[in-house]
Amino acid sequence: MLRPAVPDPSRPLPLHAVSATRAIEAAAAAILPPHTLMQRAGLAVARLARALAPHARTIWIACGPGNNGGDGLEAAAQLQGLGSSVVVTWLGDPDRASPDTRASLARAQAAGVGFAPAPPDGLTPRDLCIDALLGIGARRAPQGRMAEWIAAMNASAAPTLAVDVPTGLSADTGSTLISGAQSDHLAPGSSVIHAKFTLSLLTLKPGLFTALGRDTAGTVWWDDLDMPPPAESAVAELRATPPRPPRPQASHKGHWGDIAVIGGEGLARRGRGMTGAAQLAATAALHAGAGRVMLCLLDEGALSALPEQAELMLRRFEAIDPQRSTVVCGCGGGEAVQTVLPEVLEHSARLVLDADALNRIAADAELRTRLQRRQQSHRATVLTPHPLEAARLLGTDAHSVQADRIAAARALVAAFGCTVILKGSGSIIAAPDRTPVINTTGNARLATGGTGDVLAGLCGARLAVVPDPFEAAVTAVQEHGAAADHFPPAQALTALRLAQALQP
Numbered sequence: 001m002l003r004p005a006v007p008d009p010s011r012p013l014p015l016h017a018v019s020a021t022r023a024i025e026a027a028a029a030a031i032l033p034p035h036t037l038m039q040r041a042g043l044a045v046a047r048l049a050r051a052l053a054p055h056a057r058t059i060w061i062a063c064g065p066g067n068n069g070g071d072g073l074e075a076a077a078q079l080q081g082l083g084s085s086v087v088v089t090w091l092g093d094p095d096r097a098s099p100d101t102r103a104s105l106a107r108a109q110a111a112g113v114g115f116a117p118a119p120p121d122g123l124t125p126r127d128l129c130i131d132a133l134l135g136i137g138a139r140r141a142p143q144g145r146m147a148e149w150i151a152a153m154n155a156s157a158a159p160t161l162a163v164d165v166p167t168g169l170s171a172d173t174g175s176t177l178i179s180g181a182q183s184d185h186l187a188p189g190s191s192v193i194h195a196k197f198t199l200s201l202l203t204l205k206p207g208l209f210t211a212l213g214r215d216t217a218g219t220v221w222w223d224d225l226d227m228p229p230p231a232e233s234a235v236a237e238l239r240a241t242p243p244r245p246p247r248p249q250a251s252h253k254g255h256w257g258d259i260a261v262i263g264g265e266g267l268a269r270r271g272r273g274m275t276g277a278a279q280l281a282a283t284a285a286l287h288a289g290a291g292r293v294m295l296c297l298l299d300e301g302a303l304s305a306l307p308e309q310a311e312l313m314l315r316r317f318e319a320i321d322p323q324r325s326t327v328v329c330g331c332g333g334g335e336a337v338q339t340v341l342p343e344v345l346e347h348s349a350r351l352v353l354d355a356d357a358l359n360r361i362a363a364d365a366e367l368r369t370r371l372q373r374r375q376q377s378h379r380a381t382v383l384t385p386h387p388l389e390a391a392r393l394l395g396t397d398a399h400s401v402q403a404d405r406i407a408a409a410r411a412l413v414a415a416f417g418c419t420v421i422l423k424g425s426g427s428i429i430a431a432p433d434r435t436p437v438i439n440t441t442g443n444a445r446l447a448t449g450g451t452g453d454v455l456a457g458l459c460g461a462r463l464a465v466v467p468d469p470f471e472a473a474v475t476a477v478q479e480h481g482a483a484a485d486h487f488p489p490a491q492a493l494t495a496l497r498l499a500q501a502l503q504p
């Protein structure tokens, strides 16, 4: 069945790695007559193409040498049969193609599809390009004629529908394929299709939703090719954002938790005033509905009042009761956070660690041991690193983290036994014994200073009332992104305004 890749509130959408997809394909092929899957795939592509471009005069289908190209040839046969004018450019060789692809080639030829050595000229916005160059079998960066066709498709006035995966994107990781490695940014001239639509076949692939996936895949559709839900375990999943539960009338502030935000190195210490970061986290917790929010600034008492935020209670570190609070530690913490971290790690009942708290832990073996010990005593801990902070914790670089974000999040879970939010486009939320979630809310308007502090405060507010730290983290990330998605388009999204837009 063809459907948009939008999770239902009652059922997450599973995402499968290429290895699992191959196993599912093999199992399906074993029980179906030959060529069935490719015919279903081609029909799904043709149907979606007709729906997306009902008035197309020309449909250009660029086909690669493997079965992704076979899907394109099958779609060409189907579209020609439905009355569209199809031009196929094919990079394959009939003698080396798979039996499925050869069968679809014969069907396309029999249907009267036009084959051309080069892309058609003069496509208009109502026409359509179909990228069937590479799918899950892509192993290296496109070069030569394939790279030329990718460039032509990206430059075309007609939108592109990618079959299974945009060519040049890794289905597993959402990074791009470059010679011998993977890249986490779209370098000028990098050979990757920028699709307006992607139709994922049989399974949904995680790379479509994280790293560069969201930029290159466009709107994602999924056709399971009428195969039953796979037994293979999903590598990650997408979840719908549930509505906030109503507040019981008979609740009081004690039900909604005490949040203690610890951070904000003062200007005096090193000439870097970062109290704003902690204030943002505290403001976020407040607007997200926390019962009481305490702000502990590491500025040696220089700041004594916050007149514009009378609801926030200023506290010295010694005056905080970490066992009875949900502690959010690290936002703007600078070097000053180092001195409080041993106690924070030792005594906080529920803890969100962000920014400089993570950087200090990365640089200090004793703090790492203290963090690991929290798991043994079952105390809830959420880490909220961006890719560079994640890299420091893992002893690697941000590029390597971005090259496989799910693997990096899992590695952090394995190392520290905590719930982890690996931030960035398509944030990954992972925890011990849980299928990671890739967040689908949020947008690049969040790429501005302080929005991570807002997430940390929001996460604290949810962790205060949701016993399962993984569920609290998923909820916080979804709500943070949704607040950005609903933010007025004509207004600059700043972190403070985002914090104030959060809802209890």
Ligand SMILES: NC(=O)C1=CN([C@@H]2O[C@H](COP(=O)(O)OP(=O)(O)OC[C@H]3O[C@@H](n4cnc5c(N)ncnc54)[C@H](OP(=O)(O)O)[C@@H]3O)[C@@H](O)[C@H]2O)[C@@H](O)CC1
Pocket: 021, 022, 024, 025, 037, 038, 041, 064, 065, 066, 067, 068, 069, 071, 133, 134, 135, 136, 137, 138, 139, 140, 141, 142, 143, 146, 163, 164, 165, 201, 202
């Ligand atoms: N699996 C399923 O569930 C189903 C799969 N289906 C479809 O099959 C697709 C997978 O097909 P696939 O395995 O043939 O791989 P595909 O993506 O066509 O690429 C491999 C070919 O490309 C070549 N090649 C690689 N890199 C290259 C480069 N840079 N530049 C040039 N060539 C390059 C590579 O050559 P080689 O590396 O071996 O030299 C090989 O020939 C899948 O995405 C879906 O669309 C559906 O029909 C039904 C259900």
Ligand SMILES: Nc1ncnc2c1ncn2[C@@H]1O[C@H](COP(=O)(O)OP(=O)(O)O)[C@@H](O)[C@H]1O
Pocket: 355, 386, 423, 424, 425, 426, 427, 441, 442, 443, 444, 445, 446, 447, 448, 449, 450, 451, 452, 453, 454, 455, 480
């Ligand atoms: N392009 C993007 N798409 C979606 N979310 C983004 C994007 N860029 C940033 N974000 C989100 O914005 C927040 C930024 O956090 P972070 O990098 O820690 O910033 P800061 O330290 O300035 O607060 C994270 O929640 C991240 O997931």
Ligand SMILES: [K+]
Pocket: 068, 131, 132, 133, 134, 135, 162, 163, 164, 165, 166, 167
């Ligand atoms: K493709």
